[in-house]
Amino acid sequence: MVNTVATAPGDSATIAAEAPTDNQKLLDFVTEIAQLTTPEKIHWVDGSEQEYTRLTDELVEAGTLTRLTSPDFPNSFAAFSDPADVARVESRTFICSEQERDAGFTNNWVDPSEMRETLSGVFDGAMKGRTMYVIPFVMGHLEADDPKFGVEITDSAYVVASMRIMARIGTDVLRKIEELDAFFVPAVHSVGAPLEPGQKDVPWPCSEEKYIVHFPESREIWSYGSGYGGNALLGKKCYALRIASAMARDEGWLAEHMVILKLTSPQGKSYHLSAAFPSACGKTNLALIDPTLEGWKAETLGDDITWIRPGEDGEFRAINPEAGYFGVAPGTGWHTNANAMRAIAKGNSIFTNCALTDDGGVWWEGMTEETPAHLTDWKGNSWAPDSAEPAAHPNARFCTPIDQTDMLADEYFAPDGVKLDAILFGGRRKTTVPLVTQARDWNHGIFYGATLSSETTAAAEGAVGTVRRDPMAMLPFIGYDAGDYLKHWVEVSSEADPEKLPAIFLVNWFRRGRDGKIAWPGFAENTRVLKWIIERLEGTAEAVETPIGLTPTLDALDVDGLAITQEELEDAITVDPQEWKTELEDIEQWFSRFGDSLPQSIQDELEELRSRVA
Ligand code: PEP
Ligand code: NA
Ligand code: MN
Numbered sequence: 001m002v003n004t005v006a007t008a009p010g011d012s013a014t015i016a017a018e019a020p021t022d023n024q025k026l027l028d029f030v031t032e033i034a035q036l037t038t039p040e041k042i043h044w045v046d047g048s049e050q051e052y053t054r055l056t057d058e059l060v061e062a063g064t065l066t067r068l069t070s071p072d073f074p075n076s077f078a079a080f081s082d083p084a085d086v087a088r089v090e091s092r093t094f095i096c097s098e099q100e101r102d103a104g105f106t107n108n109w110v111d112p113s114e115m116r117e118t119l120s121g122v123f124d125g126a127m128k129g130r131t132m133y134v135i136p137f138v139m140g141h142l143e144a145d146d147p148k149f150g151v152e153i154t155d156s157a158y159v160v161a162s163m164r165i166m167a168r169i170g171t172d173v174l175r176k177i178e179e180l181d182a183f184f185v186p187a188v189h190s191v192g193a194p195l196e197p198g199q200k201d202v203p204w205p206c207s208e209e210k211y212i213v214h215f216p217e218s219r220e221i222w223s224y225g226s227g228y229g230g231n232a233l234l235g236k237k238c239y240a241l242r243i244a245s246a247m248a249r250d251e252g253w254l255a256e257h258m259v260i261l262k263l264t265s266p267q268g269k270s271y272h273l274s275a276a277f278p279s280a281c282g283k284t285n286l287a288l289i290d291p292t293l294e295g296w297k298a299e300t301l302g303d304d305i306t307w308i309r310p311g312e313d314g315e316f317r318a319i320n321p322e323a324g325y326f327g328v329a330p331g332t333g334w335h336t337n338a339n340a341m342r343a344i345a346k347g348n349s350i351f352t353n354c355a356l357t358d359d360g361g362v363w364w365e366g367m368t369e370e371t372p373a374h375l376t377d378w379k380g381n382s383w384a385p386d387s388a389e390p391a392a393h394p395n396a397r398f399c400t401p402i403d404q405t406d407m408l409a410d411e412y413f414a415p416d417g418v419k420l421d422a423i424l425f426g427g428r429r430k431t432t433v434p435l436v437t438q439a440r441d442w443n444h445g446i447f448y449g450a451t452l453s454s455e456t457t458a459a460a461e462g463a464v465g466t467v468r469r470d471p472m473a474m475l476p477f478i479g480y481d482a483g484d485y486l487k488h489w490v491e492v493s494s495e496a497d498p499e500k501l502p503a504i505f506l507v508n509w510f511r512r513g514r515d516g517k518i519a520w521p522g523f524a525e526n527t528r529v530l531k532w533i534i535e536r537l538e539g540t541a542e543a544v545e546t547p548i549g550l551t552p553t554l555d556a557l558d559v560d561g562l563a564i565t566q567e568e569l570e571d572a573i574t575v576d577p578q579e580w581k582t583e584l585e586d587i588e589q590w591f592s593r594f595g596d597s598l599p600q601s602i603q604d605e606l607e608e609l610r611s612r613v614a
Pocket of ligand 2 (some may be wrong): 166169
């Protein structure tokens with residue numbers, strides 16, 4: 001392979017001579033990391049299919065990947081991680097800003113010079129015996145006005161294969177970086193498992209010691225010790241949310257943890273909504289919804305990350321910077337999310353920590369209504385339906401190219417994205433928060449986002465049912481001070497025409513009725529809520545003023561043909577001032593954590609709510 005060069009690591013002349021580029025910044029970066037980590041080889045990733053085939057062949061050989069032989073999963077692989085490397089590690093994730101206050105109370109902070117010293121220690125020789133891969137990538141479109149480049153250096157071929165699905169990578173990106181002599185985010189990743197001569201590798205190398213580090217001012221990412229998802233695919237959470245949120249603050253835009261959905265009414269009018277939800281609230285199901293109402297059409301643009309930029313006509317425009325799904329597999333099924341399943345069934349996917357079927361496919365809890373009689377679980381053990389543990393890890397993932405989605409909107413491919421008409425914030429709440437409420441204006445909507453909350457589920461650690469605040473569903477992803485982040489949301493509105501600001505809504509699919517059961521049917525029936533939202537945009541739907549915003553009148557929601565009683569509907573949409581008095585106390589406590597950095601306008605919204613509830 002011409003792109004793989006056996007080089008004396010750190011010899012800058014050799015690296016330069018063998019590199020497919022003469023971009024000096026890139027050569028300097030690669031040389032510096034090669035000298036530090038002393039890999040055996042350097043491979044410049046071109047992103048081609050031949051390269052992907054060769055890498056996945058090698059990963060199968062190494063035991064990292066299992067090739068799926070079932071015709072239901074063409075050109076796809078299963079990976080099984082070390083049982084201790086199965087999720088993002090928030091306690092080992094750091095925002096190393098120059099000043100501690102700039103990391104804010106939602107982040108772990110370490111002094112940057114101290115962290116740099118720690119990193120030079122752990123990365124010293126970290127890639128010994130391994131190949132160092134250089135991945136040029138772009139988040140968002142290559143032909144965007146201001147393309148956002150990165151270069152990930154990694155010693156994991158699994159990361160290269162996954163990054164090829166999740167982002168635009170390789171030679172085209174490299175050529176564009178050269179042409180523009182563009183800035184790129186340097187992103188260094190090592191699994192932290194150097195190999196001594198003759199030492200046998202393991203299928204999933206990683207280290208007990210983990211560091212997921214961001215330097216927001218210099219826009220750098222350093223990740224050590226984990227091979228998993230959001231810890232290792234550095235274009236995703238590390239770049240497109242944490243580093244991008246800091247870029248967005250400085251450049252006047254927003255990097256958010258949101259889906260993008262295009263909805264077309266029976267009259268043929270199209271609208272674009274983005275929506276932020278904490279985990280386990282049905283975010284992916286909303287991104288890939290099949291409308292239940294006659295004549296309505298939904299298309300998706302993305303399921304996880306949205307970049308919102310001011311457009312030329314004073315509107316906000318939204319893009320999805322990613323190229324694939326890295327979705328939670330359990331709970332994604334033919335009966336709950338057929339659009340996701342159809343995309344997965346086209347193949348070209350990498351499944352991590354799912355169970356293997358006896359016919360060479362994968363399975364996870366919730367994929368099919370019927371459970372297979374026998375499986376090999378994610379830990380490699382023989383599994384039967386009466387086994388005590390789930391067959392797939394609860395955080396098992398499918399990694400699938402987004403362009404395999406039948407309902408993908410054409411505008412996904414547009415470099416400047418779509419005009420954003422509405423923003424939804426949602427959480428899982430048994431009480432207090434009605435099915436849908438419209439904010440009175442932009443700042444009131446930011447208050448919804450700032451106080452966004454969800455009850456913890458069995459999927460997360462800690463007591464089930466505890467209310468956790470998760471501002472704009474960005475709690476683990478805000479790359480700077482959380483109060484400054486809210487202030488930026490307030491200020492960014494000045495970049496848009498006030499008439500064209502997206503309307504903001506708060507939704508809750510999970511409110512309980514007086515019988516203790518979830519009052520609203522949810523899932524695809526949420527189409528009816530989306531319809532009301534669009535009718536609000538068009539000025540045709542009725543709403544009532546309540547202390548917390550505008551809610552639908554009893555007959556404004558289209559419940560035609562829906563199995564719901566009048567009582568249930570009332571329970572779903574009602575605002576109970578008594579519940580909001582309790583909520584106010586909780587919000588006050590939450591806001592006290594921001595200290596001085598909570599923007600005055602958000603504090604004012606709290607006072608406004610207090611007087612309306614009284
Ligand atoms: C991840 O854990 O890698 C990830 C993509 O995060 P999440 O699903 O929590 O958004
Ligand atoms: Na790609
Ligand atoms: Mn996410």
